[in-house]
Amino acid sequence: MKIILKLQDNYDIQANLFSFVIHFGLFIFMLVSIQWQMKDVYYSEVELWDAMPMQVKSQPVANKKKSADIKKLTPKAIKKQKQLKINEDAEIKLKKKRKAEKKAKIKRVQKQALKQEKIEQLQKKLLEQEKIEQLQKKLLEQEKIKEIQKKLLEQEKLDKLKESILDQDVKKEVRIAVEADQELFAGSNTGELNKFKAMIQQKIYQNVNKQLCGLDLVELEFEIQLMPTGELLGEPKLTQSSKIESCDQALERAILQSQPLPVPKDAKLFSKLKNLKLKFSPNAYTE
Amino acid sequence: MLNHIHRFIFFITLITLSLSSHSIEVIEILGGKASQIPIAITPFNEEIRTMGQVTDKKNADLQKMHKVIANDLERSGLFTSLDTSGISTIPDSDILINFSNWSALQAQFLVVGKIITIQNRLITRWSLIDIYKEKTVLSMEFSGSKKQYRGIAHKISDLIYKKLTGSPGVFHTRITFVKKKSEKIYGLYVADYDGFNQRAIVNSSQPILSARWSPDGEKIAYVSFEKKKPVIYVQDLNTGKRVLVANFKGNNSAPAWSPDSKKLAIVLTYSANSQIYIINSDGSGIKQLMRTRSINTEPAWSPDGKEIFFSSDRGGNPQIYKVNVDGVSDVNRVTFEGKSNLSPSLSPDGKLLLFLTQDNGKFRVAVQNLLSNQVLKLTKGPHDESPVFSPNGHMVLFTYKDYGKTTKIGTVSINGLKVTPLRVGSEAIQESSWGPITSN
Numbered sequence: 001m002k003i004i005l006k007l008q009d010n011y012d013i014q015a016n017l018f019s020f021v022i023h024f025g026l027f028i029f030m031l032v033s034i035q036w037q038m039k040d041v042y043y044s045e046v047e048l049w050d051a052m053p054m055q056v057k058s059q060p061v062a063n064k065k066k067s068a069d070i071k072k073l074t075p076k077a078i079k080k081q082k083q084l085k086i087n088e089d090a091e092i093k094l095k096k097k098r099k100a101e102k103k104a105k106i107k108r109v110q111k112q113a114l115k116q117e118k119i120e121q122l123q124k125k126l127l128e129q130e131k132i133e134q135l136q137k138k139l140l141e142q143e144k145i146k147e148i149q150k151k152l153l154e155q156e157k158l159d160k161l162k163e164s165i166l167d168q169d170v171k172k173e174v175r176i177a178v179e180a181d182q183e184l185f186a187g188s189n190t191g192e193l194n195k196f197k198a199m200i201q202q203k204i205y206q207n208v209n210k211q212l213c214g215l216d217l218v219e220l221e222f223e224i225q226l227m228p229t230g231e232l233l234g235e236p237k238l239t240q241s242s243k244i245e246s247c248d249q250a251l252e253r254a255i256l257q258s259q260p261l262p263v264p265k266d267a268k269l270f271s272k273l274k275n276l277k278l279k280f281s282p283n284a285y286t287e
Numbered sequence: 288m289l290n291h292i293h294r295f296i297f298f299i300t301l302i303t304l305s306l307s308s309h310s311i312e313v314i315e316i317l318g319g320k321a322s323q324i325p326i327a328i329t330p331f332n333e334e335i336r337t338m339g340q341v342t343d344k345k346n347a348d349l350q351k352m353h354k355v356i357a358n359d360l361e362r363s364g365l366f367t368s369l370d371t372s373g374i375s376t377i378p379d380s381d382i383l384i385n386f387s388n389w390s391a392l393q394a395q396f397l398v399v400g401k402i403i404t405i406q407n408r409l410i411t412r413w414s415l416i417d418i419y420k421e422k423t424v425l426s427m428e429f430s431g432s433k434k435q436y437r438g439i440a441h442k443i444s445d446l447i448y449k450k451l452t453g454s455p456g457v458f459h460t461r462i463t464f465v466k467k468k469s470e471k472i473y474g475l476y477v478a479d480y481d482g483f484n485q486r487a488i489v490n491s492s493q494p495i496l497s498a499r500w501s502p503d504g505e506k507i508a509y510v511s512f513e514k515k516k517p518v519i520y521v522q523d524l525n526t527g528k529r530v531l532v533a534n535f536k537g538n539n540s541a542p543a544w545s546p547d548s549k550k551l552a553i554v555l556t557y558s559a560n561s562q563i564y565i566i567n568s569d570g571s572g573i574k575q576l577m578r579t580r581s582i583n584t585e586p587a588w589s590p591d592g593k594e595i596f597f598s599s600d601r602g603g604n605p606q607i608y609k610v611n612v613d614g615v616s617d618v619n620r621v622t623f624e625g626k627s628n629l630s631p632s633l634s635p636d637g638k639l640l641l642f643l644t645q646d647n648g649k650f651r652v653a654v655q656n657l658l659s660n661q662v663l664k665l666t667k668g669p670h671d672e673s674p675v676f677s678p679n680g681h682m683v684l685f686t687y688k689d690y691g692k693t694t695k696i697g698t699v700s701i702n703g704l705k706v707t708p709l710r711v712g713s714e715a716i717q718e719s720s721w722g723p724i725t726s727n
Contacts, residue, residue, distance in 0.1 A: 193312075201314050208319025211365060211702055212452055215638050215658060223311075235420075246453030253395055254321065256419040277313045284317040 011151055019140050026132060030125070192264070196273055199262040207254035210282035213247035220251055220280040228270055230260030239277075251280050322702055323367040324451060325393050328357045330371075331400035331411065332379040346433065349402050349409065352440045356398065358481070359444035359458040362707045363681055364700020369394050381414035381423040389418045396424070398447065407433050415447055425450055437483060457677040461722040462684055463488075463498045463507060464696055467715040475509060477524070480677075480721070482696070482709035488522065497541055500722040501548040506568070507720075508532070508542040508551060519553055521568055532570040543586045543595075544568075552576070552586035552595055563597055565612070577610060577618070585630050588612075590637045596621065598629040598642075607631045607642055622655065624662050630673065634680035639701070641674050641683060652685050654701055665703040670694075673717070678724045686719055 221240035225233040236255045241248050255278065264270050330353050333346065360366035369392055371377065378384055379401040389397050400413030408430065415425040425446060429439045438459065445456030460480045466487075467473055473495045478485035489495060493512035500507055501521075508521045517538045522529035533539035537556030544551060551568055554561050561584040563576040577583070581601035588595055589609075596609045599618075607622040607629070622628040625644040632641045637657070644653040649668030655661070670688040677684065681701055688694040693715040697708040709716075 197312065197314050201316055204314075205316050205318070205320055207321045208316060209321040209324065209365075210319040211322055215636075215656060244453060246451060249451075250324075253324075253419060254319070257395065273312055275311050277311050279313060279315045281315070281317045282319050 011147065015144055015147055018143065022136060022140065026136060030129060030132075192269060193272055196262060196264055196269070200258075200273075200276070203258045203261060204254055204278065207257040208280065208282055209250045209254065212244075212250040213242060213282040214244055215283060217281065217283050218242035218244060218247060220248060220282075222251065222255060222278045222280070224255060224276050224278060226261060226263055226270075226274055226276065228263065228267075230263045232256070232259055232261075236278075242280075242282075247282065251282070322704055323365060324395055325369055326360060326366050326396045326398065326447075327369040327371050327389055327392060327394040328353045328360075328398040329374075329377045329379075329400070331402045331413070332377070333402045333404060336403060336405045346404065349404070349433070349436055352402065352411070352436055353398070353400070355437055355440035356444045356447070358707075359441060359456070360447065362481070362698055362700070362705060363448065363452075363456075364702045364705035365448075365452055365681070380412070381416050381426060384416060384421075386418055386421050394418050396447075396451065398443075400443075404433065409433050409436065409439075411439055411443070413443055415450065437479070441479070452681075454679045454681060455724055457679050457682065457721075457724060460678060460724055462719060463500065463722065464686075464711065464719040465495045465498060465717045466712065467717065475507070476711075477507075477722075478711065480698075482711040485711060488524070488527070496718050498718055498720050499542055499544055500720055501544045501568070502546055502723055503548040504723045504725045505548070508544065508568075510540050510542065519551070521551075530569060532568065533566060533573075535573075541585050543588055545588050546590055546592045552588065554584045554586065563595065576612070587632045589633050590635055596631040596633060596640065598631060605629045607640065621657075622662075623660075624655075625653075628653075632675055634676050635678060636680060639676075639680060641676055643671060643674060652683055652699060654683075663701075663703060665699045665701065666706060673719050675719065675721050677721050684719045684721045686717055 219240060220238070220242045222236040223239050224236045227233050232255070236252050238248055238252065242251075263273055330350065333349050335346075357368035361368050371392070374388055374392070376385070378399050380399060384397065384399075395418055397416040397418055398413065399416065400411060403410040403412070409432070410428060410430045412428045413426070414423050416422070417424050427443075427446070429442060431439055441456075441458040444458040448454070448456035448458070457480060461477055462480050462482075463475060463477050465473055466476055471492050473491050473493065474487040475489035475491075475495050475498055476485045476487050488507070489509070489511075491511060491513060493515075495512075496510040496517065498507055498509040505525065506521050506523050508519060510517045511520055512518075514534060517540045518531060519533035519539045519542050520529045521532050521542075532542070532551065533553050533555070535555050535557050538561070539553060539555055540561075541554040542551045543553075549568055551566050553564050553566055555564055556562075557564075560580075561582045562578070563583050563586045564573050565576060566573040576586075576595060579599075579601065581599055583597050583599045583601075585598045586595050587597070592612065594609050594611055596607055598605050599608050600606075601608070601618075602620065604627040606620055606627065608618050608620050610616060610618045621631075621640060622642065622644075625646055627645040628642050630643045633639070634641070640655045640657055642653055642655070643650050644662075644664065646664065646668070650671050651664050651668040652666040652671050652674045653662055653664045656663075665683060666685065666687065668687075672686045672688075672694070674683050674685040676682075677698075683699050683701060684696065685699065686694050686696050693713075694717055695708055696711060696716040696719050697706055699706045
């Protein structure tokens with residue numbers, strides 16, 4: 001269950017990430033598009049501002065020339081001129097004020113118009129955004145559905161894979177068993193291995209001197225390695241002692257005395273008997 | 288959930304496959320058929336040194352030394368001595384052994400030796416060799432007078448026996464028996480376990496019965512009719528001094544030593560029928576073991592000294608029972624096979640019960656495993672008597688009589704394979720007993 005939950009969690013995280021990325025992308029896209037439109041409007045305003053200063057600039061240039069001429073006149077005249085100039089300046093200032101007021105009015109109007117436009121644009125954008133979002137939602141839902149479908153498909157695939165692996169294992173096991181049988185019995189009956197085991201058992205049994213093992217129920221284990229001739233490869237390895245030295249030695253001698261042990265000529269069958277564990281219970285009440 | 292099950296099955300399959308690929312075939316062998324260790328004991332070559340020179344004049348007795356060893360080992364029933372006459376070159380030491388010769392003879396072990404005699408003394412150098420492992424197991428040198436050659440040979444047998452069976456050998460022990468020299472002359476004899484070197488310690492005109500060695504080997508208790516009725520004496524073997532231990536009203540018989548050699552269980556007919564009593568070995572402190580209307584006789588102590596086995600007719604026919612030495616516990620029957628069973632004695636480890644069993648009119652020596660209650664009849668009968676264990680419990684000394692012939696004495700191995708008569712003369716032999724293992 002935990003594994004499934006983990007898988008689902010992973011898929012949820014992936015879906016959330018995907019939707020977040022989509023949203024973020026769309027948001028960036030929207031931001032970029034809004035800025036572009038605003039700049040366009042701003043340029044139209046600049047054009048209006050360029051026309052007004054041109055008119056204002058032409059007058060100061062003429063006044064400078066007159067001021068140069070005034071320097072050469074008498075003080076009275078200068079006073080008069082000054083008076084005139086003051087008057088003119090006042091008029092100019094008034095004019096300028098009026099112009100400025102007009103400009104301010106125009107600006108206000110323009111600003112209001114711009115604001116309205118902006119509001120309208122924003123409203124449009126909001127609408128568009130809503131639409132986009134709705135679309136995105138739809139897309140996301142579709143994507144989710146697709147993802148879920150994908151997941152389902154993947155799970156189905158995984159299940160199929162596992163089943164196929166299991167099937168393969170079972171088949172493999174069956175095949176191994178069959179091969180083992182074939183190897184073990186080399187085309188003969190299944191008792192061939194047991195036959196040799198019984199022959200080995202009987203031969204060693206003939207040589208076991210249990211009198212050297214006391215009267216208690218003792219158990220011993222030896223491991224032996226056989227050569228294809230039936231002779232021992234190395235000495236028997238005592239893996240479980242009877243704790244009676246004479247008994248351990250007697251059974252070791254019984255193994256050694258039993259050489260050569262009966263072994264099959266078939267190499268595959270022999271390989272199964274090459275390494276043997278011999279379990280002795282010399283005082284078992286079987287006889 | 289299915290995935291889990293699939294995974295589980297998958298891993299189990301993997302584990303099973305990995306295990307099966309490293310499996311090893313197991314063969315179980317229960318019991319065993321072999322009973323004797325084949326051993327080759329070669330003649331010990333004699334080298335005589337006289338005045339610094341080596342001569343060829345050989346002592347006939349010393350030439351038998353290897354035979355003494357072979358007979359000892361064979362008598363135990365655990366060894367079979369191989370004929371070495373077919374081997375051309377007999378080694379006299381463990382150097383340059385042709386192992387293939389001896390393995391061809393099916394020998395598992397080889398004993399080689401050499402005797403060096405200097406005037407009346409001899410030195411014996413001998414070795415025990417493992418043929419399968421091609422190595423020397425024991426290598427020793429003994430010296431003594433020429434007359435001690437049998438004793439030296441028995442010592443060698445003891446050491447070989449101990450090495451290969453794990454139990455002490457009893458070839459250097461002594462036995463007692465009663466020899467009926469004539470109708471009016473009875474002698475209590477002590478001899479080597481094989482009947483050699485016998486000497487009389489008691490001569491009497493009256494019958495002598497039930498001679499028993501004390502476990503410490505110092506004394507012998509026996510029943511004598513010197514008082515015109517059976518009485519019990521204890522005789523010190525070192526001093527020859529004897530003590531009349533039981534001379535109570537009625538018959539005094541069947542003495543049995545306690546394991547500590549301080550007490551005797553005896554049988555008195557003091558109050559009508561035979562009853563068992565415990566008495567100190569000096570004749571003091573007599574105490575009745577139990578009071579019953581039935582006959583209780585032939586007591587034998589368990590090795591731990593806590594129980595007494597005895598024969599009784601309380602069930603009708605004689606059978607063997609046991610009771611605690613304090614006599615207050617319940618009496619338990621021990622033998623159930625056969626019409627009647629009597630003359631019990633216990634092996635030194637307390638695991639085997641030796642007795643006489645009546646089987647189709649024949650009295651045979653039998654041994655019962657007290658763990659499994661399996662009974663093995665060791666002898667054929669028909670008139671076997673007085674079975675006693677050797678001190679290691681591997682052999683039994685008993686008397687026997689063929690139809691119409693005199694009684695003789697012999698040993699039987701507890702596997703029943705080897706019955707060997709003792710050559711102690713042509714006279715009738717009775718009432719044998721086996722002495723303990725001593726350090727001498």
